[in-house]
Amino acid sequence: MEDNNKFIDSNHEEQQQPTKTEHNQEHSMSWRSQPRYIDVGPSSQLQSEPYRKKRTSGKSVFSAFMAGAIVVGSLMFVSDKMDLFSGGSHPLAAGTPVASVTGSNNGGVKTASVSDMAGTNTIASISKQASPAVVKIETKEKAKSTKGSTIYDDPFFRQFFGGGGMQQQPSQQEDQSGELQPAGIGSGFIFEKTGYILTNEHVIDGADEIDVYVQGSDEPYKAKLLGNSYDLDLAVLKIEGSDFPTLPIGNSDNAEVGEWVVAIGNPYDFDYTVTAGLLSAKGRPISISDTKGTRNYKNLIQTDAAINPGNSGGPLLNMDGEVIGINTAVNSEAQGIGFAIPTSTISSVLEQLKNNVAIPKEPSPYIGVSLQNLSQDMLNDLKIDSTEGALVADVQRKTPAFEAGIRPYDVIVAVNGSKVATTTELTKKVQAAKVGDKLTLTVIRDGSKQDIVVKVGDKNTSSDTNK
Structure with missing residues (x-):
């Protein structure tokens, strides 16, 4: 690439004029950032052709x-x-967004807005209709002299925003007076006119007081937490009043990759910010851990609509103005990678959240061992000749692995005949199994191979928290 595309840096003192061949190569290789030109013939021939005056017959x-x-x-x-x-106006292709002309004719000047040709709504109209039902949520906590570590304390997990990313940690000099202090900022939306609000659980986690700001009202409403789910990262709040503006909850299963979506929220306390982008992917799994456990999101919507701290809990809308997801997380190390909980997940538990009914946990496959990756200095002691596999560091009593005969210092090298090279690969295979399935683990113990059959258990029915 360097031989065919020799560009001189603008700070270079001496710049050489490119030859005609290099000039043509430069145009052909930089067409993405410059207008693309098409030559009609060799420029040398065009320049050398003499001008001849011809008769007109x-x-x-x-x-x-x-x-x-x-x-x-x-x-x-x-x-x-x-x-x-x-x-x-004519669509370039079915469902392709184009600039549509709207508004009245004022001296021939009209306003243009981006619209989805599959529907009639513009982003501007969706924003105008939906914003009144989007709320800002501010949480407060009682002051403490010390505060335990949270998700915000780990730099790795700061790439996924929690309660607005505006967390303020009390200083060590604060007393135990119990004075309320700002804790975080997030978003939510009203889905029933009597004041029912849907948001993320992590937005209100640990809050002693929840203030909800509704567009058009100067004073906040005091919200009551009705129900919440740590695992699903969902919560329903209630504010007193009637005839609030609402947003309809749509079906995320009908949304397709490549469709336009709109996000509304309060990023960094910039109230009612609207961003738009594409639905980039569906069914994305991510995991976020904190001191309370790990949230394993399995079916998230991925979007490139700009999402930032404070957008948590806000709606992700389709071009019909329906909520198809709740904006939940973003990878700050990338551009245009945000995630939303789909309404297919929300709809199945919404009534339980409203009525504070416990939501049964989804079965979580496990066998009950702690694992460690192998290193070169372990080979002699374990009588193995490769670092491929997973070392069993510990086995909890009364777990599937213990009952099957797995012991510390066993090296698991295969599951159902399929090799595993790391602890991550082994964990994925266990989690991909169903509770009650039987797995044949190939282990090396004291230099000898043997197969041990383990029945997969449910971690949620056990006090054990390991794999």
């Missing part, structure tokens, strides 16, 4: 006239078929 005039008539006629036919001059 009757035949030449007639030929030119006929050529012009054909061109004009063709243009008129194309413009009529495509309705280029009638003000109508």
Whole structure:
């Protein structure tokens, strides 16, 4: 690439003029950032051709006239078929967003807005209709002299934002007076006119007081937490009142990759911020851990709509103005990678959250061992000749692995005949199994291989928290 594309840095003192060949290569290789030019012939031939004055004959005039008539006629036919001059709009392709002209004619000036040709709503109209139902949530906590570590304390997990990313940690000099102090900022939306609000659990986690700001109201409403789920990262709040603006909850299963979506929230306390982008992918799994455990999101919507700390709990809307997800997390180390909990997950538990009914935990496959990756200095002691596999560091009593006969210092090298090279690979295979399945683990113990059958258990029914 360096030989064919020799660009001189703008700070270089001496710049050489490119040859004609290099000039053509430069145009052909940089067309993404510059207008693309198409040569009609070798420039040297064009420049060297002498100018000759030619006679104009009757035949030449007639030929030119006929050529012009054909061109004009063709243009008129194309413009009529495509309705280029009638003000109508035509989609480039089904569902392709284009600029549609809207508004009244004020001296020939009209406003343009991006719209989805599959529907009639514009992003501007969706924002206008939806924003009144989007709320800002501020949480407060009682002051403490010390505060335990949270998700915000780990730099790795700061790439996923929690309660607005505006967390303020009390200083060591604070007393035990119990004074409320700001804890975080997030978003939510009203889904029933009597004041029911849906948001993320991590937005209100640990809050002693929840203030909800509704558009058009100067004073916040005091919200009551009705129900919440740590595992699903969902919570329902209630504020007193009636006839609040609401947002309809749509079906995320009907949304397709490549569709336009709109996010509304309060990033970094910038109230009612609207961003738009594409639905980038569906069914994304991520895991986020904190001092309370690990949230394993399994079916998230991925979008490139700008999402930032404070957007948590806010709605992700389709072009019909329906909520198809709740904005939940973003990878700050990347651009355009945000995640939302789909309404397919929300709808199945919404009534339980409203009525504070416990939501049964989804079965979590486990066998009950602690694992460690192998290193070169372990090979002699374990009588193995490769670092591929997973070392069993510990086995909890009364777990599936213990009952099957797995012991510390066993090296698991295969599951159902399929090799595993690391602890991560082994963990994924266990988690991919169903509770009650039987797995044949190939282990090396004291230099000898043997197969041990383990029945997969449910971690949620056990006090054990290991794999």
